[in-house]
Amino acid sequence: MLNRAAKLVKEAEVFVITAGAGMGVDSGLPDFRGVEGFWNAYPAYRRIGVSFEECANPEQFARDPRFGWGFYGQRTNLYRETTPHAGFHVIRKWINESGGDYFIVTSNVDGHFQKAGFAEERVLEVHGSIHWLQCQTPCEERIWPNREIFDIDELSMLVKGELPRCRSCGRVSRPNILMFGDWKWLPDRTRRQEELFDLFMRRNSGRRIAVIELGAGTSIPTVRRLSERIGWGVENAHVIRINPREPEIMEPHVSIQAGALEGLERIDIELGSIRS
Numbered sequence: 636m637l638n639r640a641a642k643l644v645k646e647a648e649v650f651v652i653t654a655g656a657g658m659g660v661d662s663g664l665p666d667f668r669g670v671e672g673f674w675n676a677y678p679a680y681r682r683i684g685v686s687f688e689e690c691a692n693p694e695q696f697a698r699d700p701r702f703g704w705g706f707y708g709q710r711t712n713l714y715r716e717t718t719p720h721a722g723f724h725v726i727r728k729w730i731n732e733s734g735g736d737y738f739i740v741t742s743n744v745d746g747h748f749q750k751a752g753f754a755e756e757r758v759l760e761v762h763g764s765i766h767w768l769q770c771q772t773p774c775e776e777r778i779w780p781n782r783e784i785f786d787i788d789e790l791s792m793l794v795k796g797e798l799p800r801c802r803s804c805g806r807v808s809r810p811n812i813l814m815f816g817d818w819k820w821l822p823d824r825t826r827r828q829e830e831l832f833d834l835f836m837r838r839n840s841g842r843r844i845a846v847i848e849l850g851a852g853t854s855i856p857t858v859r860r861l862s863e864r865i866g867w868g869v870e871n872a873h874v875i876r877i878n879p880r881e882p883e884i885m886e887p888h889v890s891i892q893a894g895a896l897e898g899l900e901r902i903d904i905e906l907g908s909i910r911s
């Protein structure tokens with residue numbers, strides 16, 4: 636499997652990198668993986684008895700913005716403080732060496748591909764980004780960069796001090812992230828990214844595409860489905876699925892049962908030996 640993965644990387648003219656929460660795990664970020672996984676990552680929410688779905692809920696956010704910003708403020712701080720792991724750089728090296736075109740598609744809201752040096756105009760963030768804010772109402776379509784500082788009480792998980800506000804109407808703002816049952820998310824930024832991704836797929840039609848999927852789970856399968864849609868539906872495209880717990884994919888696609896960093900490094904070592 637490693638050898639086939641390395642050959643696909645070596646021969647690729649184009650890279651599509653698809654990533655779920657598992658991509659951040661080796662940087663030290665939690666994935667959520669059901670209610671137990673979420674509570675292991677956030678023991679305070681186990682104590683309070685609330686799930687990820689209840690934390691990422693627009694009505695709950697509107698009812699109790701200190702609670703809502705407790706969750707997203709903590710994650711803003713965490714994603715800002717954390718450095719993307721070396722696997723991001725392995726991917727950048729492969730792309731640079733191939734001189735080929737690439738695009739990133741991720742359900743992560745952490746902005747870590749941009750932080751690791753990938754170009755902003757080559758990232759599709761299907762669920763939005765924590766680094767952008769919008770009005771909660773929303774009173775207008777505008778979104779703006781998240782430059783807020785958050786201080787969170789670790790026991791109650793409520794944010795302390797001033798809440799971030801919409802500059803137009805003064806109501807509390809919220810992250811420009813798609814929450815559960817969310818009719819108020821402003822999707823324009825993601826829609827523009829989708830248009831760029833569609834153009835990218837069109838201009839690379841017929842080329843040899845390597846889809847490298849990292850840590851994309853089955854519970855919210857948006858990213859996994861996209862990899863499969865490209866793998867089965869686009870000519871000359873092959874998927875390399877890297878996942879420690881749910882790596883299954885049918886041949887001719889390639890399944891690597893490993894964490895993202897380990898899987899990428901092992902393919903890179905194999906690539907070195909087939910090149911020499």
Ligand SMILES: NC(=O)c1ccc[n+]([C@@H]2O[C@H](COP(=O)([O-])OP(=O)(O)OC[C@H]3O[C@@H](n4cnc5c(N)ncnc54)[C@H](O)[C@@H]3O)[C@@H](O)[C@H]2O)c1
Binds near residue numbers: 660745850
């Ligand atoms: N960093 C972030 O932005 C972040 C973090 C958590 C969740 N989320 C989002 O919340 C939603 C639900 O989260 P979820 O946790 O159920 O996501 P998910 O469905 O993507 O599941 C996580 C996946 O990562 C895999 N995984 C675990 N450790 C890994 C590792 N070291 N390397 C590679 N893969 C690994 C798991 O086997 C699982 O398949 C998703 O949309 C996700 O993108 C985002």
Ligand SMILES: [Zn+2]
Binds near residue numbers: 773774801802805806
């Ligand atoms: Zn407003």
